[in-house]
Amino acid sequence: MQNLKRDYKIAPSILSADFARLGEEADAVLAAGGDMIHFDVMDNHYVPNLTFGPMVCKALRQYGITAPIDVHLMVEPVDDLIEQFAEAGASYITFHPEASRHVDRSLQLIESAGCKAGLVLNPASSLDLIKHVVQRLDMLLLMSVNPGFGGQKFIPATLDKLREARALIDASGRDIRLEVDGGVNLETLKSVAEAGADTFVAGSAIFNAPDYADVIGQMRQQLAEV
Ligand SMILES: O=C(CO)[C@H](O)[C@H](O)COP(=O)(O)O
Numbered sequence: 001m002q003n004l005k006r007d008y009k010i011a012p013s014i015l016s017a018d019f020a021r022l023g024e025e026a027d028a029v030l031a032a033g034g035d036m037i038h039f040d041v042m043d044n045h046y047v048p049n050l051t052f053g054p055m056v057c058k059a060l061r062q063y064g065i066t067a068p069i070d071v072h073l074m075v076e077p078v079d080d081l082i083e084q085f086a087e088a089g090a091s092y093i094t095f096h097p098e099a100s101r102h103v104d105r106s107l108q109l110i111e112s113a114g115c116k117a118g119l120v121l122n123p124a125s126s127l128d129l130i131k132h133v134v135q136r137l138d139m140l141l142l143m144s145v146n147p148g149f150g151g152q153k154f155i156p157a158t159l160d161k162l163r164e165a166r167a168l169i170d171a172s173g174r175d176i177r178l179e180v181d182g183g184v185n186l187e188t189l190k191s192v193a194e195a196g197a198d199t200f201v202a203g204s205a206i207f208n209a210p211d212y213a214d215v216i217g218q219m220r221q222q223l224a225e226v
């Protein structure tokens with residue numbers, strides 16, 4: 001057992017929630033122990049699926065959600081949506097570097113809009129992509145599935161990449177959250193935490209369970225053992 005003593009955060013992805021009752025669902029996962037809402041924005045262009053935009057983020061804030069909202073942009077281009085999401089109440093805004101022509105500029109736009117900034121790397125994308133912008137990052141999100149859909153199987157090569165990312169983050173001297181997204185469940189969570197992640201997106205593992213508090217409680221239990 002390692003004792004890493006990280007500040008672990010669980011980020012339920014509302015991609016797997018009942019969209020007809022989104023406010024109640026967001027409330028329920030937070031009451032069940034979730035730390036932040038993971039908000040997957042898909043444009044049917046960068047990824048082959050279509051979800052929701054800033055109006056829905058704003059509606060969640062107006063409904064009374066005060067927890068951080070972690071906006072994962074799977075859109076191309078990126079910049080036009082940054083200000084809109086900041087105004088809609090986003091806390092973190094992360095994007096895929098391949099989807100922005102000027103990655104450093106997009107990161108600066110997020111910071112100037114008053115949000116925490118992050119990059120998202122697909123399974124085949126190299127960690128070299130963060131090398132020259134690491135001092136602008138508040139979050140690095142490693143995809144452990146190809147983006148576009150919930151309920152996919154965790155790609156095991158992510159574990160080595162997480163270990164490398166953890167070393168890069170520790171060497172940077174910055175407080176950067178290392179988030180993992182895709183196929184995180186009670187079978188994969190512990191190995192992901194041991195590999196260095198501190199923030200865990202889970203959609204289907206939580207929303208497809210009959211009792212959100214029970215599954216989040218089991219996740220916390222596993223994290224306490226890392
Ligand atoms: O970004 C995503 C997909 O592109 C989702 O956040 C992710 O897939 C969560 O779903 P699950 O936990 O069911 O894998």
Ligand SMILES: [Fe+2]
Nearest residue numbers: 040072181201
């Ligand atoms: Fe996501």
